[in-house]
Amino acid sequence: MAVTPTVAKGAPGIPARWTSSAKSGVGTALSARSPLWFTTSHGILNEIYYPRLDSACTRDLGLIVTGPDGYFSEEKRDAAHAVEPFEDGVPGYRLTNTASDGAYKIEKRLVTDSKRPVLLQETSFTAIKGQAADYRVYALLAPHLVNAGMGNTAWIGEHKGERLLFATGRGVSLALASSLPWGACSAGYVGFSDGWRQLHDSCALDPSCHTAEDGNVALTGEIGFSAGKTVALLALGFGASPEEAADLALASLKQGFEPAAKTYVDNWRTFQARLEKLDRRAASGLNTYRASTAVLATHLSVARPGAAVASLSIPWGFNKGDDDLGGYHLVWPRDLVETAGGFLAAGDGRQALQILAYLRSIQQPDGHWPQNVWSDGTAYWPGIQMDECAFPLLLADALRRAGHLPKSKLADFLAMIENAAAYVVRNGPVTGEDRWEEDAGYSPFTLAVEIAGLLAAADMLDACGKNEPANYLRETADCWNDQIERWTFVTGTEAGAKAGVEGYYVRIA
Structure with missing residues (x-):
């Protein structure tokens, strides 16, 4: 039976809110061609900033796992999280989320593409209980384009023969592509017809939920894992139009994860090499000096040399809506001087100047x-x-x-x-x-x-x-x-x- 795509029910969705500012990682490519900054917490991606580091464009991007007998698990809430940087002073990350009930394990690697504004997440799914075929894994993306959760439009579309998940708002668009073809997909209004609600209530997506216009929206797509294909690469591209965002996402997908990760790591090694060698390790084994310098550098603007925001986060984000755009992703002169002091202490007088x-x-x-x-x-x-x-x-x-x-x-x-x-x-x-x-x-x-x-x-x-x-x-x-x-x-x-x-x-x- 053919399904006629329709606009999802429940417009405009519940009032939009941000997410936790208890970040476990922040990163960027240190490249003018990639004006993209990302944050992580609770084992998933949170705010992604584009095209400036004071413009948050997503709330979060996480995974939902469903299985037999109504099984429903959300990795950010229902798993134990481990996070590890690629190496000292390089803010690319390995995230490992192990289900609290022992059913599955999700492993991810995260970088941004130095050649274009695309975030790459390599994702692998392993069944610990039962077989991989017992489970379905869905990507759930909450667009909050340009510091606002309301007024976004999301849809499932095609570009150059490829199926992608799209959203647009305030002159910025995003497109989410997958190396494994998407299965069932939906676009809905948060709290009423979004993918989380559909999967939680019925363990399936409603294919008629094809578009959600002008509201607090969410995109959901089933990642096409199968017996021989247990690793998927997700590419989230940003641009001034849906077509540009899709072109960039597909170009990064075609290039693949390893070349992007190599350039990303090389950029950060070059930055770290010019700093004083003040390395020290915490009891955890973390090189706190290199982690600190990477955090400072991640908060720098590429468009305005010398500008740095206080934090890539929105404090008390669970309670903050569109009436409070600022958060800490603003330049505070006090914090900026302290950031400069950090660069000066690390031997980067040029940046402090x-x-x-x-x-x-x-x-x-x-x-x-x-x-x-x-x-x-x-x-x-x-x-x-x-x-x-x-x-x-x-x-x-x-x-x-x-x-x-x-x-x-x-x-x-x-x-x-x-x-x-x-x-x-x-x-x-x-x-x-x-x-x-x-x-x-x-x-x-x-x-x-x-x-x-x-x-x-x-x-x-x-x-x-x-x-x-x-x-x-x-x-x-x-x-x-x-x-x-x-x-x-x-x-x-x-x-x-x-x-x-x-x-x-x-x-x-």
Whole structure:
């Protein structure tokens, strides 16, 4: 009986939400031809970012296993997860998910294709109980194109004779291809007609669910595992149109996993080779230094040199919907300076200098930096935090002390330094207003950054022959330093008595 494809029921789906920010891995190809960043947790892919690292385009991509007598298992919820990087400092990953009931094992390898914006997931399925033929394995993909779960359209389609799973929204499209032909597929609305719901309720996909328009949508496809074919390569491509995304996914699929993985690893080895050899291993065997430098580098923009987001995640994602686009995948000047400090400590002064140049480019005319910005420099939250206005002064001084900002180069940043120091003097020493959890007040942390920042600025002004303003900054810093205890140290409190201490510094006063 022929089935007429229809739009799935349940539009527009339940309100969209993001996922856990407890990441076990982040990665990217370190290639301008592959503006794609991915994250993993709970044994599956989570947010994938494209074409900028502040544009999340998926919620997650995981597998569902069904079997005899209504058997239903979702790997992210119903399995034990192990994650292992390819090698020290190379954020390609081997994921092993073993079903909690001992029924199956799923093994994956993850990289992005350095030649194009495609994520590659090599997937193998092994039956531990019964035969492989007893089970069916489905890929479940939740598109959240360009920082939003609502307003996406998903469908099952064909491109150049190949069947693919498509989605589009806000000028970006994705296409999911498989090296083993897709079996049953569906596109539905989350919470009503999505593949998870269909498989959970009836252990089968409804072939009439062919399209889901303008909502919170999900794509599901059965991976064509069989007795002789136990490994599948999934290629998730991104582009400005469905056709472009499909072309790229199919090109990566044709190239195969091994060539992509080799280039990916080589790119990361080249990056790691230019860093200081400060390797150290945790009790787990993880090389924490190389893992840390890989995490820092994964958060860098390819389009805007020197830009880096605070985190490829959306904190409290289970509770965050489309009304809060920001998350931590924004540039926070404080976190960016700390990232630069990490690169400087690892011996990559060039990268730290690029970060300072980027900060100069997004400084506001009055001398401050916004609380956070998109990577193109557009402010997101309108709040102002005074430590974020002083931190770039400390970065400039650290670069100068390390020999990366000699007097000739320092002059290029002099206007930035003067404007930032003047803003701190005019608006400090209180913390400033923000959009997080703080009210304005006196904070020991902010005071420390402001005072140190003014002293650093004074040294740099001195180096450029501007002695009078330098002396003024030092006098201001000394004055504030003398007041720290009066502003932030308390005595005779109930909390102090409980802790058995006479007094303590408060977080904010």
